[in-house]
Amino acid sequence: MDIIVCVKHVPETAEAELKIDATGKGIEKAGLVFDINEWDDYALEEAVRIKEKFGGTVTAITVGSEESDSTLRKCLARGADKAIRLWDPKFAGLDAYATAKILYSAIKNMHFDLVLTGAQASDDGSAIVGPVLAEFLGIPHATMVKKIEFGEGKAIVNRELEGGLEERLAVKLPALFTIQTGINEPRYVSIMGIRKAMQKEIKVLGLADIGLSENDVGEAGSWLVLEKLYVPPVEKQATFLTGSPDEVAAKIVEILKSRGLI
């Protein structure tokens, strides 16, 4: 089975304190660690597991500047056979819709049985690229997938709904699935593995290579244009408890006592 996995190189921000940069449209990147988008990490692992079971190839593909190479190297170290990076300075300012167009232009000429993406990216959280790419490719799709099994010409997938509920769908192949976190346990990549992947080639394609024009990409080819970022207004601010850990702990205990919780 030939599988294409779309990945994104993003900053890890879950536990970082973020500052908006001078342009007002981005965050300050200094001090942030960049890595493969968490959802994509699960998608890549799922692709490699399917390859290990049924044979075939895994191709990792991304839209991003040179910095994204480290994420592609990680994919190669994890078991991807090929890596493709799509970038052109004219892409700058692109949204999820333009990203899907760019991916489509490269993928339409490739052979695949399955396309996997993360259910969303941790930076913009759009959850758009996968289903739009499926529409362009003219193949069925399912989003937020937590389990994949294969039957004759089809896949049986579990989709995550709300409140712990899931639904099972039968989807004709070839298809595109967006992968939800928790579907598997992504394997650990050794430094050795990454070093070995350093020798593998990353194919880089630009605007002309994929047959798109300037108007298809960047802000001009996007649905959504960013105006500004700002820190969310605080609706209800917590009362902060300060002091040494012991002092803070004592204050918490007083609060709990006053509420009859101790």
Next chain:
Amino acid sequence: MVEIFVLAEHRQGQLRDITFEMLTKAKELTGKINACLTAVLLGKNIKEHAKMLAEYANKVLLVEDEKLENFNSDAYQKVLSRLIMEHKPALTLIGHTSYGVELAPRLAAALNIPLATDCIDFGFEGQRFTVTRQMYGGKVNAKAFLRKSESYMVTVRQAAFQTQKPQPPLNGEIEEIPSPLTEEITTKRFLEYVLPPPGGVDITAADVLVGIGRGIKDQSNIPMVEELAKSLGGVLACSRPIVDKGWLPSDRQVGTSGKTVKPKLYLALGISGAFQHVLGMKNSELIIAVNKDPKAPIFSFSDYGVVEDLFKIVPALKNKINEAKAQKAA
């Protein structure tokens, strides 16, 4: 008259809350641009839903077909494409839910209608259609606008708007439309619902919950917080990443894809406060959060906050609780 479409979401015989939240916001917008508020309802044997929606909308478009009995985005896309092409609504609202995420992006691409997802606010501002959405797990808000178009589409975050029933009810007309689905949908078929496995612990019944998130760092740190929970007479709950990593079973997960809880105390340790988690715990009676990041969104939903490493607070807190309990006993 120009229309605003709101797609009604329902499952297993229930209209979902997001439907009414969207209708409430859409009513505000229709007032501003003098538009007709149209609820769109697809399904089978759902006339009761249509009557309920009519109280919130100027018109209800009802399409009934057995192929629409269970949600299938391919079937929905075919029907909605037809309705949108015929009615040309200025705006179509769909919930940013498991159904909306499956449906909206592909529908928008097929019709070439600009779409913004997971929006917490939006509206027509002069010549522009602007949206507010969150980035980086809710740490930053983004103001953006959609490329100029005759028609826009938005998926709306759950609980971003509070439902208000129009007084008096709008009593919109229910218009039944023959289903345009002529053939079976074969690309994608609904098979069944899969219920979550019954768990050993019912966190919704606990008075005290100690919730842990990414900040717990490693599975080996769980016994420490478990002990803290026990000393408070409570149980351990968690945010999504802890379940994804397999450190706690899924019946401990709080949030949109887990449980909604309202304990007397929710002590959040190392939880940043992404909205998916917050929606499941914000109505707790008392919320105390410990997080290293002073700007973590969790602090805007908490009564008390501690900006500190949880590994310093937890041992100190355990000591003070034990002291207090010993004093009480004596």
